Amino acid sequence: MPNKGKYYESQFEEVTIELLTEAQWQYTFGDELHRKYTDPLIEDVQRAIVIIYKCANEAKQIAAEADKLSREVCPALIQHIIHS
Numbered sequence: 001m002p003n004k005g006k007y008y009e010s011q012f013e014e015v016t017i018e019l020l021t022e023a024q025w026q027y028t029f030g031d032e033l034h035r036k037y038t039d040p041l042i043e044d045v046q047r048a049i050v051i052i053y054k055c056a057n058e059a060k061q062i063a064a065e066a067d068k069l070s071r072e073v074c075p076a077l078i079q080h081i082i083h084s
Helices: 009-022 043-082
Strands: none
Touching: none
């Protein structure tokens, strides 16, 4: 089905549900859930998102440190190799 570069929320939702179902997640249509709308829907997913966010921040910090070190160490190392 040609979409001319446009994707809709419903398409994203369908693919996401399909992928999660293939990964053995159980899918329940929202209207079939009996809960208060103020209650978290999936607490495990919320915890996972927090962990992923923390890991992403740590990865950014590590990348920044590596970049800084490479800018400081690499030129000196290259000069040492050239003059050896």
